[in-house]
Amino acid sequence: MLIRVDPDSPRPLFEQIAASVRGEVLAGRIGPGDRLPAARDLAEAVEVNVHTALRAYQELRDEGLVELRRGRGAVISASAAPLADLAEEIAALVRRGAELGVTPATLAALIKEMSS
Amino acid sequence: MTSTALDPAADVRRARRALIVVGLIVPAVLTAVAVALVALWMPELPDPAAMHWGADGVDGFAPPAAYLWLAAALGLGLPLLLVMTTLSMARTQWGVTARFLGALALGLSGFSAVIAAGSVWMQRGLEDAAAATNVLPVMIGAFCALLVLSAAGWVLQPDVATTPAVTLKTAHLRSIAAGERVVWMGTATMARSGAIVIGLAGVMLIGVTGVMLLQAPDKLWIPLLVLIVVGLALAATASFRVRAGADGLTVRSQLGAPRLHVPLDEITSVRAIECHPFAEFGGVGWRVGLDGRTGIVLRSGPAIEVGRRGKGPVVVTVDGAETAAATLEAHLEHRGAAR
Numbered sequence: 001m002l003i004r005v006d007p008d009s010p011r012p013l014f015e016q017i018a019a020s021v022r023g024e025v026l027a028g029r030i031g032p033g034d035r036l037p038a039a040r041d042l043a044e045a046v047e048v049n050v051h052t053a054l055r056a057y058q059e060l061r062d063e064g065l066v067e068l069r070r071g072r073g074a075v076i077s078a079s080a081a082p083l084a085d086l087a088e089e090i091a092a093l094v095r096r097g098a099e100l101g102v103t104p105a106t107l108a109a110l111i112k113e114m115s116s
Numbered sequence: 117m118t119s120t121a122l123d124p125a126a127d128v129r130r131a132r133r134a135l136i137v138v139g140l141i142v143p144a145v146l147t148a149v150a151v152a153l154v155a156l157w158m159p160e161l162p163d164p165a166a167m168h169w170g171a172d173g174v175d176g177f178a179p180p181a182a183y184l185w186l187a188a189a190l191g192l193g194l195p196l197l198l199v200m201t202t203l204s205m206a207r208t209q210w211g212v213t214a215r216f217l218g219a220l221a222l223g224l225s226g227f228s229a230v231i232a233a234g235s236v237w238m239q240r241g242l243e244d245a246a247a248a249t250n251v252l253p254v255m256i257g258a259f260c261a262l263l264v265l266s267a268a269g270w271v272l273q274p275d276v277a278t279t280p281a282v283t284l285k286t287a288h289l290r291s292i293a294a295g296e297r298v299v300w301m302g303t304a305t306m307a308r309s310g311a312i313v314i315g316l317a318g319v320m321l322i323g324v325t326g327v328m329l330l331q332a333p334d335k336l337w338i339p340l341l342v343l344i345v346v347g348l349a350l351a352a353t354a355s356f357r358v359r360a361g362a363d364g365l366t367v368r369s370q371l372g373a374p375r376l377h378v379p380l381d382e383i384t385s386v387r388a389i390e391c392h393p394f395a396e397f398g399g400v401g402w403r404v405g406l407d408g409r410t411g412i413v414l415r416s417g418p419a420i421e422v423g424r425r426g427k428g429p430v431v432v433t434v435d436g437a438e439t440a441a442a443t444l445e446a447h448l449e450h451r452g453a454a455r
Contacts (some may be wrong), residue, residue: 001300001301001302002289002298002299002300002443003297003298003300004297004298005296005297006296006297007295007297010297029436037301041357041359042172043300043360045299045301079391099145
């Protein structure tokens with residue numbers, strides 16, 4: 001699992017970690033049933049506070065991407081499977097948006113708007 | 117050696133055929149001869165016949181027919197086990213280990229044939245099996261058969277050089293920005309088949325310990341010690357955490373030790389390869405190959421190979437090895453750019 005964190009970015013660290021995990025699922029490199037590293041190991045590896053790593057995992061749990069189990073740690077949940085299937089369409093949408101000058105942030109806002 | 121580079125697949129096929137002849141067909145013939153001899157001499161045997169010898173003569177007896185079973189089961193069973201394991205593990209790649217196991221299969225079948233036929237031969241015409249005291253010539257003969265046939269089995273098999281590992285297509289990573297932290301983390305575990313084999317061996321070991329508990333409680337410490345040592349070794353090398361980052365490559369057992377660290381400064385090259393532990397390292401686990409590579413190789417498949425300055429390369433079999441290699445590659449580039 002590849003984790004990229006940039007402390008200079010205005011984006012909170014926990015969000016960057018969560019985005020990395022999401023990206024790995026989207027790329028099909030990790031999938032349902034795969035265990036994520038222990039929050040302590042992850043925190044040590046990217047030099048952040050353990051609470052930051054835990055918060056990232058909680059964020060992913062709230063999205064239904066990850067299950068947190070006592071003693072077993074964080075495991076990618078079954079509901080993460082469709083994400084990899086969407087990867088191509090999302091990439092295509094972002095590409096199309098770029099052609100038309102629509103930023104990914106605007107796209108995200110539009111998608112949120114549609115579902116509400 | 118010269119012909120091997122041309123068509124590795126044909127060489128492996130040739131080696132597999134030779135293994136079957138040397139390790140299965142010849143042992144089957146040897147076993148058939150041994151069984152025939154035992155059957156021929158069986159009517160002349162005392163009943164019960166001597167089956168086991170201790171320091172002061174015969175200390176185990178069994179009906180003569182037991183020699184038939186012994187000759188058949190050991191003579192065929194051991195080669196079958198060795199050859200089947202080898203054939204299933206070394207599918208596309210070959211190595212000295214496969215050749216050695218084939219030779220050993222032949223040697224062991226010869227050993228078993230001489231033991232069975234020899235023990236029966238020396239007891240012919242005896243009234244009481246306890247009189248069969250001099251088992252030494254049979255033992256010497258059996259060990260000679262083991263050595264000579266193993267050597268013959270080695271020579272009769274082709275010398276197929278280990279095929280060089282196939283390099284996998286490396287994933288490419290967006291280059292690392294200043295201050296950015298990029299880490300790849302993964303877990304190296306055994307394949308299910310390997311875990312099953314080890315589980316079975318563990319059950320056998322526990323069984324032996326149980327039998328010893330009933331039969332010879334005073335010698336119980338021997339299997340118990342083996343059980344503890346083997347258990348610890350397995351627990352320590354069954355699963356590893358692998359990390360590739362700015363500090364290089366770190367491989368650490370789930371128990372915490374043993375561990376292996378290759379600092380980024382020591383790394384000369386990185387690539388993802390297709391690793392066949394059996395052919396390249398002679399088996400799975402924490403190993404040192406004949407070519408000087410250190411392997412933490414728990415299964416066949418993708419592995420990361422890291423060249424070290426002044427030391428042999430390190431190979432770690434792990435899912436996602438392509439990304440792990442790309443991560444180290446990106447860090448090497450980043451460091452190079454920073455200088």
